[in-house]
Amino acid sequence: VKVAVLISGGGTNLQSLIDSSEKGYFSSEIKLVISNRPDAYGLTRAKNHHIKTAVLDRATYPEGKDRDLKLLEMLQQEEIDLVVLAGYLAIIPQKIIEKYRNRIINIHPSLLPSFGGKGFYGRKVHEEVIKRGVKITGATVHFVNEETDGGPIIFQEAVKVDFDDTVDTIQEKVLAIEHQLLPRAVKLYEEGLLVVIDDRVKI
Numbered sequence: 001v002k003v004a005v006l007i008s009g010g011g012t013n014l015q016s017l018i019d020s021s022e023k024g025y026f027s028s029e030i031k032l033v034i035s036n037r038p039d040a041y042g043l044t045r046a047k048n049h050h051i052k053t054a055v056l057d058r059a060t061y062p063e064g065k066d067r068d069l070k071l072l073e074m075l076q077q078e079e080i081d082l083v084v085l086a087g088y089l090a091i092i093p094q095k096i097i098e099k100y101r102n103r104i105i106n107i108h109p110s111l112l113p114s115f116g117g118k119g120f121y122g123r124k125v126h127e128e129v130i131k132r133g134v135k136i137t138g139a140t141v142h143f144v145n146e147e148t149d150g151g152p153i154i155f156q157e158a159v160k161v162d163f164d165d166t167v168d169t170i171q172e173k174v175l176a177i178e179h180q181l182l183p184r185a186v187k188l189y190e191e192g193l194l195v196v197i198d199d200r201v202k203i
């Protein structure tokens with residue numbers, strides 16, 4: 001399976017995918033890493049492993065439709081089968097969601113549907129977790145559909161929230177889970193074990 005990974009930031013989830021690939025944990029090949037931010041450290045991680053990179057940022061592509069078209073062109077040019085959003089903070093165009101129905105997976109740092117949807121990303125998620133005083137949080141891997149963080153859920157894993165936890169300590173615990181769940185999702189996908197029935201994933 002040919003995989004494209006879309007990032008916006010540090011790329012620790014990308015790194016866990018690269019490490020899993022190099023360890024032979026899954027046979028899928030990470031063909032392409034695309035960032036919407038030229039300064040994303042994840043681009044450096046990709047280059048360190050000789051993976052093709054591309055930047056689709058507003059400065060280079062001011063027109064959203066040009067950016068969307070370029071994204072679709074790149075995915076098709078590299079014959080991508082599976083798109084993985086790993087800390088990607090831009091919206092996936094409708095045309096791509098349709099073309100890659102149940103072939104785009106996203107990792108979100110909460111137990112969806114809690115703390116998901118517009119405006120809930122990165123540290124903001126953990127700030128709300130603390131504010132709300134929930135006793136467990138975690139990570140969710142799901143297929144991407146038209147609704148932000150709303151697609152069929154593939155995996156979830158929970159972690160306890162302690163009273164003295166901070167955004168940093170929660171992020172650390174949740175990232176550790178993300179780094180486990182995302183490679184597992186790619187492996188199950190390539191083994192054809194992720195079946196979607198009536199918008200629910202049967203593993």
Ligand code: GRF
Nearest residue numbers: 009010011012013087109122
């Ligand atoms: C993190 O907040 C992670 O929870 C979410 O995206 C952000 C960046 O992750 N999935 P990464 O280190 O760039 O993979």
